[in-house]
Amino acid sequence: AQSVSQHNHHVILSEAASLELGCNYSYGGTVNLFWYVQYPGQHLQLLLKYFSGDPLVKGIKGFEAEFIKSKFSFNLRKPSVQWSDTAEYFCAVRPVSGSARQLTFGSGTQLTVLP
Amino acid sequence: DTAVSQTPKYLVTQMGNDKSIKCEQNLGHDTMYWYKQDSKKFLKIMFSYNNKELIINETVPNRFSPKSPDKAHLNLHINSLELGDSAVYFCASSQAAGGGETQYFGPGTRLLVL
Numbered sequence: 080a081q082s083v084s085q086h087n088h089h090v091i092l093s094e095a096a097s098l099e100l101g102c103n104y105s106y107g108g109t110v111n112l113f114w115y116v117q118y119p120g121q122h123l124q125l126l127l128k129y130f131s132g133d134p135l136v137k138g139i140k141g142f143e144a145e146f147i148k149s150k151f152s153f154n155l156r157k158p159s160v161q162w163s164d165t166a167e168y169f170c171a172v173r174p175v176s177g178s179a180r181q182l183t184f185g186s187g188t189q190l191t192v193l194p
Numbered sequence: 195d196t197a198v199s200q201t202p203k204y205l206v207t208q209m210g211n212d213k214s215i216k217c218e219q220n221l222g223h224d225t226m227y228w229y230k231q232d233s234k235k236f237l238k239i240m241f242s243y244n245n246k247e248l249i250i251n252e253t254v255p256n257r258f259s260p261k262s263p264d265k266a267h268l269n270l271h272i273n274s275l276e277l278g279d280s281a282v283y284f285c286a287s288s289q290a291a292g293g294g295e296t297q298y299f300g301p302g303t304r305l306l307v308l
Contacts, residue, residue, distance in 0.1 A: 113296070122198075122284065123237075123299040167235055181250050182227075182297060184237040 081106035083172050085185035092160055093193050100155040100188050102144075102170030112153040113171040113182070114144055123169065129153065140164070162194045197221050198300035200285050206306045207275055215270045215303045217285030225249075226268035227286040227297065228260060237284070243268050275307045 082105045092098060104110065114126040127138025134146040144155045153170060170185040198219045207213055219226060227250075228240040242250035246262045257273040272279060285300040 115299075117235075122301045123286075125296055125298075128296060169237060181239045181242060181252075183239075187235045187237070189235075 081110065081172050081174055081183050083170055083183055083185035085168075085170055085188050087188045088186070089189045089191070091191045091193065094162055095159050096192075098155070098157040098160045098164075098190070100168055100170075100190070102153045102155065102185060104151050104153065104170075104172040106151075106172060106174055109175040110172045111175060112144075112146060113173070114138065114142070114153070114155050115169045115171060115184075117167040117169065117187075119166065126155070126168075160190070160192045162192050164190060165192045166190060198285055198287055198298050200283075200300040200303050202303060203301065204304050204306075206308065208308055209275055209277060211275050212271070212273045213275060213305070214272070215283055215285075215305075217268050217270070217300055219266055219285075219287040219298070219300075221287055221289075221298060223287040223289045223298075224265055225288045225295075226262065226265075227288075228268065228270050229284040229286065229299075231282040231284060231302070233281070241268075241270075275305075277307050280305055280307045 084103045086101045112129040115123040116126050117123050126142050127136050129136045129146045137143045142157050146153050167187045169187045171182050173182045201216045225244045227242045231237045240254045241260045243262045259271045262268045282302045282304050284302045286297040288295040288297045
């Protein structure tokens with residue numbers, strides 16, 4: 080079965096700082112990758128996703144992520160964070176084929192941006 | 195025009211009670227899901243239904259029973275509630291159960307069992 084690791088549990092940054100959140104997955108086959116964001120008290124929203132093609136994907140609100148297949152990683156980046164980016168960020172992976180094709184989430188990274 | 199809606203938003207109840215959470219999606223999707231998010235924000239799938247049929251049933255106590263009256267609804271009934279059931283429950287939907295589709299989440303139901 081697949082698994083997802085997010086090594087940073089809590090990240091605190093000042094506004095305008097650059098962000099990189101780590102995500103590594105474990106699965107032997109082809110996967111689709113997602114980053115979701117959960118703002119305080121709200122539901123999960125999709126930030127971006129990777130299915131195939133260009134490994135550098137751009138999402139909403141200036142976020143991007145790079146899929147590095149050799150490292151089983153899908154790190155999330157933003158060049159300059161804002162206070163409104165304070166939220167919980169979840170990486171998720173889903174196998175493209177096989178019997179266990181459910182979406183598996185990482186444990187999340189809480190991002191706090193200080194004004 | 196809410197895409198995935200859940201009711202109630204908050205649910206506070208006593209141990210031993212039976213409760214239901216309702217979920218509806220108006221996206222025309224054919225697959226719906228229930229997730230449980232614990233106090234540490236860890237999100238884990240519980241069930242998945244495709245065209246009203248159960249396709250994923252993770253290790254969940256059989257006190258939890260999903261019911262899908264039609265493609266647009268997936269309700270979650272919980273019998274004999276326990277303290278450990280306190281969590282946020284999210285419903286989600288997607289088009290097709292194959293790999294790669296995007297899941298859209300509801301606002302969550304915060305369940306507190308006293």
